[in-house]
Amino acid sequence: MPPKNGDIRFKGHSILGARPSRVTELGIAMVPEGRRLFRSLTVEENLVLGGYVKRPGPWTLAKVYEVFPVLKERRHQPATSLSGGQQQMVAIGRALMSNPEVLLLDELSLGLAPVVIKDIYALLPKILGEGLATILVEQDVTRALSVSDHFACMLEGKFSLKGRSDAFSHEEISAAYFGT
Amino acid sequence: MEWVNAIVQGILTGGLYALFAAGLSLIFGVMRLVNIAHGDLIVGAAYVALAVISATGLNPLASLVIVVPVMAAIGYGLQFGLLNRVIGGNILPPLIVTFGLSVILQNLLLQVFSADSRKLNAGPIETDSLKIMPGLDVGYMPLLTFVAAVLIIASLQFLFYKTSMGRAFRATSDDGEIAQIMGLDNRRVFAWAMALSLAVVAVAGVFLAIRANFDPFMGPSRLIFGFEAVIIGGLGNLWGTLAGGVILGVAQGLGAQIDPGWQLLAGHVAFLIILAFRPRGLFPRID
Numbered sequence: 252m253p254p255k256n257g258d259i260r261f262k263g264h265s266i267l268g269a270r271p272s273r274v275t276e277l278g279i280a281m282v283p284e285g286r287r288l289f290r291s292l293t294v295e296e297n298l299v300l301g302g303y304v305k306r307p308g309p310w311t312l313a314k315v316y317e318v319f320p321v322l323k324e325r326r327h328q329p330a331t332s333l334s335g336g337q338q339q340m341v342a343i344g345r346a347l348m349s350n351p352e353v354l355l356l357d358e359l360s361l362g363l364a365p366v367v368i369k370d371i372y373a374l375l376p377k378i379l380g381e382g383l384a385t386i387l388v389e390q391d392v393t394r395a396l397s398v399s400d401h402f403a404c405m406l407e408g409k410f411s412l413k414g415r416s417d418a419f420s421h422e423e424i425s426a427a428y429f430g431t
Numbered sequence: 432m433e434w435v436n437a438i439v440q441g442i443l444t445g446g447l448y449a450l451f452a453a454g455l456s457l458i459f460g461v462m463r464l465v466n467i468a469h470g471d472l473i474v475g476a477a478y479v480a481l482a483v484i485s486a487t488g489l490n491p492l493a494s495l496v497i498v499v500p501v502m503a504a505i506g507y508g509l510q511f512g513l514l515n516r517v518i519g520g521n522i523l524p525p526l527i528v529t530f531g532l533s534v535i536l537q538n539l540l541l542q543v544f545s546a547d548s549r550k551l552n553a554g555p556i557e558t559d560s561l562k563i564m565p566g567l568d569v570g571y572m573p574l575l576t577f578v579a580a581v582l583i584i585a586s587l588q589f590l591f592y593k594t595s596m597g598r599a600f601r602a603t604s605d606d607g608e609i610a611q612i613m614g615l616d617n618r619r620v621f622a623w624a625m626a627l628s629l630a631v632v633a634v635a636g637v638f639l640a641i642r643a644n645f646d647p648f649m650g651p652s653r654l655i656f657g658f659e660a661v662i663i664g665g666l667g668n669l670w671g672t673l674a675g676g677v678i679l680g681v682a683q684g685l686g687a688q689i690d691p692g693w694q695l696l697a698g699h700v701a702f703l704i705i706l707a708f709r710p711r712g713l714f715p716r717i718d
């Protein structure tokens with residue numbers, strides 16, 4: 252969607268209208284909603300492609316396999332043959348392979364079983380521990396608050412509430428979230 | 432024995448059809464582009480070979496060393512400069528542009544090379560044949576064409592599934608948006624795919640021109656054979672494309688055996704029968 256006005260700035264540069272590959276080169280990686288893995292590629296090929304821009308940093312194939320050991324076992328399988336949770340791990344691993352400075356996580360829990368969501372969230376601190384700024388878009392408010400430092404609620408395109416994740420009660424946040 | 436001969440010759444002819452079709456299959460697989468000018472590009476490659484041979488005196492098969500890179504460069508430029516502008520989203524604009532390109536190419540070839548039909552002379556290899564048993568001779572040229580088709584399809588298969596370039600092709604084909612986020616430049620990926628397609632077209636054009644007379648207007652009928660082979664084999668499956676070419680060749684051979692006038696018709700009928708029972712082709716890979 253082309254923006255009508257305003258600007259998106261990252262590290263002092265405007266990235267408005269920049270090619271997606273350029274944005275990745277600058278250090279922003281995304282885990283898209285619905286994961287969107289490459290279905291004709293194996294797990295490992297998906298991860299390798301994530302590192303296509305070759306930014307230097309801590310994340311390598313070995314490191315991703317260390318955080319998600321199950322992916323190493325299944326590295327030669329087609330990525331979309333994995334379970335939903337494992338596919339989400341591939342999507343996260345693929346984004347990390349570009350060694351981003353900012354990680355965008357879009358609807359991490361979408362379409363996943365509650366127990367799987369719990370596992371994925373349990374792994375997040377391991378990832379964020381690498382000093383990675385993360386923006387998480389999530390409908391599972393409680394879980395999102397539990398892993399974040401700051402939050403912002405948006406209602407019809409405008410901020411309805413924002414602040415430290417531990418500074419507001421659940422009621423205040425749901426009021427802002429539902430606009431009541 | 433006449434029938435066995437018809438089948439064997441049909442299989443070998445199928446190799447040529449697979450060469451027509453492989454480039455088409457590749458382009459459709461990577462970028463969902465239906466290249467209406469594909470047949471004219473095959474004929475164009477034959478004329479490029481003609482020009483190279485008259486300038487250098489090379490044997491047509493040796494001229495491939497020049498014709499293949501020339502056609503690949505043309506493919507890269509064509510995709511980067513023209514087709515990338517119309518690709519993505521609606522399937523109709525690229526269809527119309529390649530149709531226009533087809534008309535332009537035919538008239539350009541007519542202007543430069545005249546309407547006279549030409550042929551490339553590859554020397555004694557054209558008429559020599561291998562005697563397999565009484566009543567069954569296999570010409571070296573058809574055999575070479577078939578072997579070339581198998582080797583090219585095996586190489587494309589290897590490139591697609593075992594190299595980083597192939598990984599980029601498959602990723603872009605799966606989800607172009609996400610591939611771009613990963614840092615792939617889809618304009619260049621598409622340009623490389625077209626370069627590869629026209630490299631195969633170069634081989635197809637030279638083999639076609641050694642086998643038969645060619646003129647500026649025979650492209651569209653080669654395109655039909657290519658399309659039929661791709662669709663019989665199933666979209667996105669290169670080995671399927673080879674099978675499609677062979678089925679088409681055998682059907683034509685058997686048709687001709689019944690009555691020489693039935694040769695082309697038999698091929699089209701076989702295509703229609705397969706389309707009626709297996710609308711997605713025999714071995715489809717792409718939904």
